[in-house]
Amino acid sequence: MREVKMENTHPRDPKKTYGLMELVKGTKPTVGLKPDKMVFTWPHVLIREMIIFVSVSALLLVAAFFIDAPLEAIANANLPPNPAKAPWYFLGLQELVSYSALVGGVVIPGLIVTVLILVPYLDRKKVGIGIWFAKERALANSLFMLFLVVMLILIIVGTFFRGPNWDFVVPWEAVKGH
Numbered sequence: 001m002r003e004v005k006m007e008n009t010h011p012r013d014p015k016k017t018y019g020l021m022e023l024v025k026g027t028k029p030t031v032g033l034k035p036d037k038m039v040f041t042w043p044h045v046l047i048r049e050m051i052i053f054v055s056v057s058a059l060l061l062v063a064a065f066f067i068d069a070p071l072e073a074i075a076n077a078n079l080p081p082n083p084a085k086a087p088w089y090f091l092g093l094q095e096l097v098s099y100s101a102l103v104g105g106v107v108i109p110g111l112i113v114t115v116l117i118l119v120p121y122l123d124r125k126k127v128g129i130g131i132w133f134a135k136e137r138a139l140a141n142s143l144f145m146l147f148l149v150v151m152l153i154l155i156i157v158g159t160f161f162r163g164p165n166w167d168f169v170v171p172w173e174a175v176k177g178h
Contacts, residue, residue, distance in 0.1 A: 085159075095158040
């Protein structure tokens with residue numbers, strides 16, 4: 001193994017212990033970055049995250065105190081609701097299954113999971129990572145946004161446009177009839 005000689009531009013404090021993270025020239029690993037844009041986790045980031053956490057928790061507590069969320073009647077197996085709907089986060093999948101059990105319940109979710117598993121291996125570009133709306137990542141961002149929009153549309157259709165027996169209904173006409 002070849003010995004790497006590091007130049008000492010500053011005298012080191014003999015009382016301080018140093019850890020070798022990588023072999024670089026200079027006294028710290030960030031040599032060459034101008035200006036140094038590092039933000040330390042403690043105290044800066046952690047305190048900001050704690051402030052946000054406490055604020056969101058307080059907001060949810062106030063909302064839970066003032067907004068009533070009544071429960072439905074006790075479940076009765078002899079009188080199930082029609083239509084029986086999944087929770088909102090599964091309604092997109094339930095909507096897909098209503099069109100075709102095999103394609104909507106097996107093929108499309110299987111393809112989505114396969115693509116999600118393969119993304120780190122297929123998308124090896126280092127440019128544009130961590131930058132919102134980077135032009136170098138337009139295709140990846142567009143595909144992800146398309147996926148989100150399609151799932152949102154399926155959730156909205158499953159929530160508002162499905163009536164008894166999972167028939168398609170128009171919600172504003174059902175309100176007029178009553």
